[in-house]
Amino acid sequence: MINKIYRSAAEAVEGIFDGATIMISGFGEAGSPIELIHALIDQGAKDLTIVSNNTGSGHVGLAALIENKRVRKMICSFPRTANSTVFPELYRKGEIELELVPQGTLAERIRSGGAGIPAFYTPTSYGTPLAEGKETREFNGTMYVMEHAIRADFSLVKCKSADRYGNLIYNKTARNFGPIMCTAAETAIVQAKEIVEPGEIDPEIVVTPGIFVKRVVEISNPLEESQLVKEGRSYPW
Amino acid sequence: MINKIYRSAAEAVEGIFDGATIMISGFGEAGSPIELIHALIDQGAKDLTIVSNNTGSGHVGLAALIENKRVRKMICSFPRTANSTVFPELYRKGEIELELVPQGTLAERIRSGGAGIPAFYTPTSYGTPLAEGKETREFNGTMYVMEHAIRADFSLVKCKSADRYGNLIYNKTARNFGPIMCTAAETAIVQAKEIVEPGEIDPEIVVTPGIFVKRVVEISNPLEESQLVKEGRSYPW
Amino acid sequence: MVDKSIKGWSRNEMAQKVALDIQDGAYVNLGIGMPELVADFVPEDREFIYHTENGLLGMGPAPKEGEEDPELINAGKKPVTAIAGASFFHHADSFTMIRGKHIDVCVLGAMQVAENGDLANWSTGEPHAIPAVGGAMDLVAGVKTIYVITQHTTKEGEFKIVKECTYPLTGQKVVDRIYTDLAVIDVKEEGLFVKELGPGITFEYLQEKTGAKLNQY
């Protein structure tokens, strides 16, 4: 019987290795898999390349992973947000690398990684500093930039409901990067607010088909990042 | 008030012009918008380029459009199926053009057309006759073929439910090319089995957001292509 | 310094001008900050559908206090609501809407706009700044019509409408129209054309406050 359910976040992140590339879902705190990230901090893998839209806030979740010096390089579109101090400090000190990618190009590079498309052309960033050093090409009178797919060894994703096959549905704008990150990783690891029986998620409304997911763990009461930031908490507690 | 609802299939296909490129959803009969196609036959536009996975069967729907000499060129992956005689006969006589595209490449070219991606690389068809004359390129030791986006002037699509904003959901494997074809046309025209009030389709399960759809018409009892073929019917009746 | 005796338009008036220029039924993406004000001035006989690039079409107004959902937010990471007829989708689909030219109008702020429509609004290029681009480059590359809403000059009185941008570009030749406190200016192939002057603003005064040549229709 296919059963992708893991008993704990700690078990779900087993095998993540030093130097791995990891995609982390979320747009700000919405969709950020905070329990998986904390389990990854406990697990100890370092020298990581993280692909995520932001760099976390306060001293929990992704910001804590960075603060604990596990991250060599960030690939993201918007590394500074409200209450985001950890990344900017390390970046100014030259202690962390940044590859800045326009948000839509980031999404399409991830989607391409999952879809077996090694490269594509986009009008985004043409003529700007973010296109410097990149191939450009004209199609039908418009100039485009060639961009390469991104793939990851692991993805850490948060969703609303999952079943033992790895089928997922999400909650509102917490969906964001989750579905495409599941497709682009060798091993997609997902925390779900609830695990349900196969068939309870109508086949018509599945957002991430189980084929894209390797591990699922139920985290029924996930922490709220903004609440922890407000309380001034730091991970590890 | 935004209202994309049209009163009849005839009104919904108004303005389709001679020489237009039209995408038609469906995989065989599943998802084929037969009432819209028949309305297009009545409407009279000719010299069309049709993008569709197959070429229709019997003498109704897409096969009837072809039989009535409205189609200059087919872009498809599988032009012969059971009960498909119209296209093969015209093709052998040299009276219709064919651009044969692998099914996944067809899907990705349409998806790219809708997503503002002019071209991409795919491993599919490398080293085969379908890659002849196309640019190839190596990425990470594997060879790929460059493929261009396809866009259309119109798409004719069948779905299950729609609202006045053009939000759509589909039925089972009749979904197939519908969602991507809506994105890739200037004017996506959709026949729905039912039109519902905004909000009746849960925002979490919308498959085609209304932004991709221009016209919607309710066809509550669509004809079944296979039934018509069995009965030996021909359109126009 | 800006001459305080010169009136011009208020921020709300600027936003209202933008709203009046958007057609009924338009799909609209509003940038963070002053662009968000546009939603307060939609004429009663028009319906706009708001897109937010983090995965919602049919964004509604801010929720009542106490009804905020941290998983229902806009691109500025502020709580929002969803209208009846909204839809949620993932980021690749969201930028299909943007890059694929499905969105009709995007209203953005600016650091600089050049006379050829070049826009700079994401970075001052200072060596110690943390660069952050978000979806701005995708929006200007993909949305059909780009409206910029901005004060005509910086607080220090420096030109924001210039011959050539000195800040790093967000996109080349992308801006269609500029709404400032002093004027509405069309960006055309042939240059900048003043569509409307603010209350009490003369063409000559406007030209003085502008770092590029202005034309009259």
Next chain:
Amino acid sequence: MVDKSIKGWSRNEMAQKVALDIQDGAYVNLGIGMPELVADFVPEDREFIYHTENGLLGMGPAPKEGEEDPELINAGKKPVTAIAGASFFHHADSFTMIRGKHIDVCVLGAMQVAENGDLANWSTGEPHAIPAVGGAMDLVAGVKTIYVITQHTTKEGEFKIVKECTYPLTGQKVVDRIYTDLAVIDVKEEGLFVKELGPGITFEYLQEKTGAKLNQY
């Protein structure tokens, strides 16, 4: 002509051999025709998830008579069912599964297989044939493991396993293993290796029926 006194495997036995070589939990795409038989021989302690490229993961067996739904079909356009835990999706997402190397095994028929793994299974290249490729080229380019199931020779006794394909290719160097009525043959960098001989089949007999050099492990 095929010597009728030589026994070899039946179609069902061939399909069973394929099924035994697929791991528990595998995502599997079965081509039209003989490959479909594989689903009848899944060992009891294994669960395969079937993908059909027209937009269904978790395809179940054919429905009972009278319960067919023309909008629930497989790639061969035959009525099927969906298991609990299935999902429907559009064509671009379906081929993300294929091209993105998410599907573990594809079982396909063949017109010709070359000793280097080249596969021809979509066209005889005859001038008046209607070419039709469907998803075959995407499957062989994207699926991790490609198994071919085919009679060892054509009805006319012509070689199907050859030094070089004469028919138009479906893909280059894509086949991993060939299951015929006479043998199971691995396609390796160094050439074709006989993994198993059918009942009553000798290596010499097999070589006679094969248009490329066979190797013994």
